[in-house]
Amino acid sequence: MSSPALSNNPAFSSRTLTSAELEKLYNTPAAEKTVQQDPSRPAPTAAEVLGGASDPMTIENTIQKTVGLFAILLTTAVVGWIFPAVSLPAALVALVLGLVIGFRKKISPGLIMAYAAIEGLFVGGISRIFEGAYSGIIFQALLGTLVVVAVTLILFRSGKVRTSPRMNKIVMIAILSYLAFSLINLALVWTGAMSDPWGLRGIEIFGIPLGVIIGLLAIGLAAYTLVGDFEFIANGERNRLPKIYGWQAAWGLMVTIVWIYVEILRLIAILRSQD
Numbered sequence: 001m002s003s004p005a006l007s008n009n010p011a012f013s014s015r016t017l018t019s020a021e022l023e024k025l026y027n028t029p030a031a032e033k034t035v036q037q038d039p040s041r042p043a044p045t046a047a048e049v050l051g052g053a054s055d056p057m058t059i060e061n062t063i064q065k066t067v068g069l070f071a072i073l074l075t076t077a078v079v080g081w082i083f084p085a086v087s088l089p090a091a092l093v094a095l096v097l098g099l100v101i102g103f104r105k106k107i108s109p110g111l112i113m114a115y116a117a118i119e120g121l122f123v124g125g126i127s128r129i130f131e132g133a134y135s136g137i138i139f140q141a142l143l144g145t146l147v148v149v150a151v152t153l154i155l156f157r158s159g160k161v162r163t164s165p166r167m168n169k170i171v172m173i174a175i176l177s178y179l180a181f182s183l184i185n186l187a188l189v190w191t192g193a194m195s196d197p198w199g200l201r202g203i204e205i206f207g208i209p210l211g212v213i214i215g216l217l218a219i220g221l222a223a224y225t226l227v228g229d230f231e232f233i234a235n236g237e238r239n240r241l242p243k244i245y246g247w248q249a250a251w252g253l254m255v256t257i258v259w260i261y262v263e264i265l266r267l268i269a270i271l272r273s274q275d
Contacts, residue, residue: 055242055243056237056240056241056242056243057233057236057237057240057241057242057243057244057245057246057249058237058243058246059233059234059237061243061246062233062236062237062246062249062250065246065247065249065250066249066250066253066254068113068250069112069113069116069250069251069254070116070254072113072116072117072120073116073117073119073120073123073254073258074120075117075120076116076117076118076119076120076121076124077120077121077123077124077127078124079120079121079124080120080121080122080123080124080125080126080127080128081124081125081127081128082124083125084124084125084126084128084129085125086121086122086125087121087122087124087125087126087128087129088125090118090119090121090122090125091122091126093118094115094118094119094122097111097114097115097118098115098255101115101251107244107245107247107248109244109247112247112248112250112251115251116251116254119254119255119258123258123261123262126262126265127141127265130265130266130269133269134268134269134272134273137265137268137269137272138265140264140268141261141264141265141268142261144264144268145257145260145261145264148219148222148223148226148260148264149226149257149260152223152226152227152230153226153230155227156227156230156231161227162227162231163224163227163228163231167224168228171221171224171225174217174221175221175225178214178217178218178221181200181214184200185199185200185201186199188200198211198270198273201214201215201270202270209270209274211266211267211270212267212270212271215263215264215266215267215270216267218259218263219260219263219264219267222256222259222260222263223260225256225259226253226256226257226260228252229249229252229253229256232248232249232252233249233253236249
């Protein structure tokens with residue numbers, strides 16, 4: 001849900017911007033210089049509005065930032081693995097910090113790196129808990145995550161999958177609905193309203209746990225979001241946006257990939273609990 005690629009930021013579009021979009025861009029921190037409009041020339045593109053930075057965002061420097069964020073995440077994941085009790089508070093802090101980053105107009109590399117560190121505590125802790133209950137599940141989840149990311153990237157590079165404004169709206173509604181379901185389910189389990197450790201996810205529909213259906217749907221939503229992340233990076237490079245936007249793109253990638261991992265981890269756990 002926090003993926004920058006599913007936002008409506010017109011800076012990553014190759015089309016000509018409307019006057020309303022131009023005004024929005026003029027008021028953003030990234031638009032650092034005043035753009036003089038000539039009535040005789042067409043409305044500027046996003047790249048022209050943002051000035052075609054001399055040190056622009058590229059795929060290479062975005063990958064470097066992404067690798068750096070995952071290095072931070074993996075480092076703190078070791079701490080989470082040793083002290084799995086930190087996973088829940090880390091998840092809550094990461095949620096709040098993620099909202100701050102998502103709604104903040106100015107991109108802050110410091111906040112994004114802090115998010116990676118806290119997310120690592122959550123990932124490490126939750127992985128330790130699941131591995132303790134289902135031996136070997138981490139390897140299975142990691143392998144599944146790599147497959148989903150690789151297939152999505154291949155399809156994106158081939159041009160077979162792309163996002164669309166209409167589909168973005170549908171996916172955003174689905175993600176918000178999924179978030180609401182997850183929070184309600186968590187409350188039911190915490191309060192003891194449901195004895196099943198999976199809560200509503202444990203309800204069977206035609207012999208299939210609801211958690212399996214919901215999990216597959218969530219992985220599909222995350223894969224679509226990943227396509228948007230790839231588009232965000234490609235459009236950012238094409239429009240020669242300031243290098244700092246690479247941090248936002250790297251953050252989006254990290255959030256989406258961790259989401260895929262957690263969903264696959266839970267999906268496998270539900271399936272193995274049926275044995």
